[in-house]
Amino acid sequence: PLEPSDLPEVDQKDLTSTWGERLKGAWESEAQGENPSLFRAIRSVYGRAFLVAGLFKxxxxxxxxxxxxxxxxxxxxxxxxxxxxxxxxxxxxxxLGLF
Incomplete structure (x- = not known):
């Protein structure tokens, strides 16, 4: 069976804690504005990744x-x-369209 020790280490930039801190920082920055938007904070952190994924999806x-x-x-x-x-x-x- 597959064991956790069989898996490679995850890069620091890919950890959920790293992404969570980025979102927290974006929200804190957004919350200081006059009209804060959670959507804008999420878009600023994850927008590029979703855009690239959408180009394939x-x-x-x-x-x-x-x-x-x-x-x-x-x-x-x-x-x-x-x-x-x-x-x-x-x-x-x-x-070719089928593949």
């Missing part, structure tokens, strides 16, 4: 949603009796 979700459509088009290309005329190049794009 959004295309993944779109392709997951379009997967059945791509599969339908691929099946139409390989079944001649369907009457669908597609270029092999477009069929290849549909295959």
């Amino acid at each position: 959004v295309p993944h979700d779109v392709l997951t949603f379009l997967g059945p459509f791509f599969l339908q088009r691929i099946l139409a290309v390989i079944q001649p009796e369907s009457g669908v005329v597609e270029h092999q190049t477009s069929a290849l794009w549909f295959v």
Whole structure:
């Protein structure tokens, strides 16, 4: 079985205590303003990480949603009796869209 000693040490910058202190500092700074916003404090600490993750997540979700459509088009290309005329190049794009 996997033991805690089998795992590598976590970098100081990745510890929850480090991120918690950053959020605490951002909130204290935000709270001194006239109109404090917890959302702005969270965005200032975690915003960049969520933006980068979103650059991968959004295309993944779109392709997951379009997967059945791509599969339908691929099946139409390989079944001649369907009457669908597609270029092999477009069929290849549909295959790549599944991955």
